[in-house]
Amino acid sequence: MRRHRLAALAALALAVVPLLLVLVPLLPAQDEHAEASVERPLVTATTVPAPPTTRYTSPPRPKTPVLLPGGYDGCDHAYGERVQCVPWTFPPGTANGCDWLRQHGFGPLTVRGHDRHGLDTNGDGTACGRGDR
Amino acid sequence: MHTTKKGWLAFGASVAAAAMLYTPLVLLPASAAQNLMPNPGFSQVDADGKPVCWQDYGWGENRSDYGLTAEKALRLTMSERTSGDRKVMPAQNTDCAPQVAAGTQYDLSLTYRTSTPNTAITLFKHTAEKGWEYWTDLSTLAVTGEDKQFRVRTPAIPAGVDQLSWGVTAYGDGEAVTRDYSMTAVLADPPRKRCQAGQACPKGQWDVLPYQSPVRGIHAVLLHTGKVLLIAGSGNDPSAFERGSFTSAVYDPAAGTFTSVPTPSDLFCSGHTQLADGRILVMGGNAGYPTEDGKANYKGLAVSYIFDPATNSYQRTNDLTAGHWYPSATTLGNGDVISLGGLDEKSEGSVSVEYFSQEKGRWLAGNEINQTWKFWGLYPSMILTAEGKLFYTGSHVFGNGLDGTGSSLYDYGSGTIRDVEGLQDKDNRDQSMSVLLPPAQDQRVLTLGGGNINTNVAANRHTDIIDLKEKNPRHKPGPQLPQGHMTDGTPQGHGEGKMYLSAVILPDGQVFETGGGLHNRSDPVFEASMFDPKTNTFTEGMATDPVPRGYHSSAFLLPDGRVLAVGNNPGDGSFDQRISVYSPSYLYKGTRSKITSVASKNWTYGSAQQITVDRPVAKAVLIRPAAVTHSSDPNQRSVDLPMAVDGDRLTLTVTANQNMAPPGWYMLFAVDADGVPSVAEWVRVGDA
Numbered sequence A: 001m002r003r004h005r006l007a008a009l010a011a012l013a014l015a016v017v018p019l020l021l022v023l024v025p026l027l028p029a030q031d032e033h034a035e036a037s038v039e040r041p042l043v044t045a046t047t048v049p050a051p052p053t054t055r056y057t058s059p060p061r062p063k064t065p066v067l068l069p070g071g072y073d074g075c076d077h078a079y080g081e082r083v084q085c086v087p088w089t090f091p092p093g094t095a096n097g098c099d100w101l102r103q104h105g106f107g108p109l110t111v112r113g114h115d116r117h118g119l120d121t122n123g124d125g126t127a128c129g130r131g132d133r
Numbered sequence B: 001m002h003t004t005k006k007g008w009l010a011f012g013a014s015v016a017a018a019a020m021l022y023t024p025l026v027l028l029p030a031s032a033a034q035n036l037m038p039n040p041g042f043s044q045v046d047a048d049g050k051p052v053c054w055q056d057y058g059w060g061e062n063r064s065d066y067g068l069t070a071e072k073a074l075r076l077t078m079s080e081r082t083s084g085d086r087k088v089m090p091a092q093n094t095d096c097a098p099q100v101a102a103g104t105q106y107d108l109s110l111t112y113r114t115s116t117p118n119t120a121i122t123l124f125k126h127t128a129e130k131g132w133e134y135w136t137d138l139s140t141l142a143v144t145g146e147d148k149q150f151r152v153r154t155p156a157i158p159a160g161v162d163q164l165s166w167g168v169t170a171y172g173d174g175e176a177v178t179r180d181y182s183m184t185a186v187l188a189d190p191p192r193k194r195c196q197a198g199q200a201c202p203k204g205q206w207d208v209l210p211y212q213s214p215v216r217g218i219h220a221v222l223l224h225t226g227k228v229l230l231i232a233g234s235g236n237d238p239s240a241f242e243r244g245s246f247t248s249a250v251y252d253p254a255a256g257t258f259t260s261v262p263t264p265s266d267l268f269c270s271g272h273t274q275l276a277d278g279r280i281l282v283m284g285g286n287a288g289y290p291t292e293d294g295k296a297n298y299k300g301l302a303v304s305y306i307f308d309p310a311t312n313s314y315q316r317t318n319d320l321t322a323g324h325w326y327p328s329a330t331t332l333g334n335g336d337v338i339s340l341g342g343l344d345e346k347s348e349g350s351v352s353v354e355y356f357s358q359e360k361g362r363w364l365a366g367n368e369i370n371q372t373w374k375f376w377g378l379y380p381s382m383i384l385t386a387e388g389k390l391f392y393t394g395s396h397v398f399g400n401g402l403d404g405t406g407s408s409l410y411d412y413g414s415g416t417i418r419d420v421e422g423l424q425d426k427d428n429r430d431q432s433m434s435v436l437l438p439p440a441q442d443q444r445v446l447t448l449g450g451g452n453i454n455t456n457v458a459a460n461r462h463t464d465i466i467d468l469k470e471k472n473p474r475h476k477p478g479p480q481l482p483q484g485h486m487t488d489g490t491p492q493g494h495g496e497g498k499m500y501l502s503a504v505i506l507p508d509g510q511v512f513e514t515g516g517g518l519h520n521r522s523d524p525v526f527e528a529s530m531f532d533p534k535t536n537t538f539t540e541g542m543a544t545d546p547v548p549r550g551y552h553s554s555a556f557l558l559p560d561g562r563v564l565a566v567g568n569n570p571g572d573g574s575f576d577q578r579i580s581v582y583s584p585s586y587l588y589k590g591t592r593s594k595i596t597s598v599a600s601k602n603w604t605y606g607s608a609q610q611i612t613v614d615r616p617v618a619k620a621v622l623i624r625p626a627a628v629t630h631s632s633d634p635n636q637r638s639v640d641l642p643m644a645v646d647g648d649r650l651t652l653t654v655t656a657n658q659n660m661a662p663p664g665w666y667m668l669f670a671v672d673a674d675g676v677p678s679v680a681e682w683v684r685v686g687d688a
């Protein structure tokens, strides 16, 4: 039983050694990729400092807020159901917003705010409805 | 088949060409050209002389009728109309209306003549949830006294829709006569022979699973149990938000089962990362949807939770110092976490640096944090470098990139931020994806594609490669992203690339690039390729996911070497809950090697680790499990393990640099000389 296993191991080793000979030139990257190849000393550190315990003296928080424009998520929420996303800007070259919307699975859309895109041409409160062309 | 498809597209331009195009159709397999309309020739007629399985619907004040002509065409008449319409279409019931598959497009055609311009092709859809409802009008029919053919292609059928009914609507006085109704499924790809185990399959193979995710897979985290945490929160559904209905589920890909997880806050568009002990730190989320008047934007939550795979539950931690909707999360070499960016509780840009201390087990208070007050944008891709800095790759979400070069190196300790040059077209890298190329030791980052949801330009083909080992690293243009085709089979146009794409490190050292779309939440692109970091080239033409994967989609590696893809949330508000799985070509190359033993599951830095394998292998790697959303997983990395071989025993050297492999659970793969990986074993890298 044991001899059998040793024989198997020997066979495996025989198989591996030539394979390694072939592979070694292909895989030298192992060491070179590794930290040793990076010549800057920082990289050889084996530990990273513990979390800071000192209190930082950060600069004061700027007073001006970072304000973001309407349609920041790319959607004009003035149209349709709240899950829907009528593009804030139609893709360049779009000739007719309603055609684009129909081709992308949108039906008529209730106008819930400002009709920025002018999709409710007959002013009945429904954009891309039957009277809108 | 492909010629036929091109022919079909050309058809739109020329009605006269149409008749000729029917000829190649005959060559199609029966299933492809099968007419799905019931009783299409009106040969079956009921006692009243009306066609069986067809019915009229309508409303308003008008006089209208329908019936069959002597030539068995359908005549629809309307007079004295002051309001409303009348339409005739397959009866809206289970037996008559055609069955459809979500995600598929259909070609509709008929022969018609009409005396009124007030006609339209009207579509109704059926869902289990809402029954039958109006879907859309696809086109009007021009007045003609002679029979004409009309053909139109539907948009992709939305998720959840199982039946479709369509026909001609009249909403003006006159008469429309129609016949030869046809509806056929558009097959984007010719049916391909499935790859068989043991036979070569150079493109790999996708399978769409027979079940769907019960939750919207907006966030996906691979747990060290091999299961997947899928987080939806309110799932980009304002009504779920108003009901306080927030969801998550733990998915077991091996068993195909889902365990729902009570979700205490709206974790929709939160940040997440793996902690050193395998628990998942989740921060921020959604405190409010935008208003219809456009005055209010999304608002960020300041809450944070730790998800524990042992109990499948979220435990609340202390709050962040500010709200964050779309924050980044990067695990550092010491196991701490830095989170940046997003929108705060007032819908303003969140400028607070958030720092989670592993040792303290909490988020640090404002005065414990080295604040820089910089607005980092949404989901900024912040990759930990070998030196412990955060590299902002330029990948982000929503609109333009940051000011300056759009990419930088941030040193938290010193509070310094230095711009990095060379990123192409930085304002059009919205929902691009960046990946630390394998092996992590090479310290090279690839940034792929991107667009801009605000200008809505077509997504681009840029790739950028940067070598962070250089003294003054700068992005350099890489090869252009390969091109694919659109839903209807049209090839992509000049310069058109992808946003919303996924890049997944595979154990064989390649990066699989899949999914994505062309415009803001629309126009999915079917393209997949392999990027080889050794040659900086793409191998084009990998098998493509049959499911569109745009906004709110993700793809990530499983421990068995396959790639899982979830999510898609197009602008029509639907969400695709199908799951697909990609089996790379390496799974069709015969018997895989196997890791037969791992001496220790706890691997310390700089240590030598013993494992045994059942056959010769060429290398071993550690891959950090995914925590991905919005094309963003800055923690994704594959770490090489230099090895010594003694028969079936391998001695693997663990990196001594904690920044190279931040503490946590990793998938250990042994990979043979043909690039065939074993199934992964899980090991925990960290302190003793």
Ligand SMILES: [Cu+2]
Binding pocket: B269, B552, B630
């Ligand atoms: Cu989102």
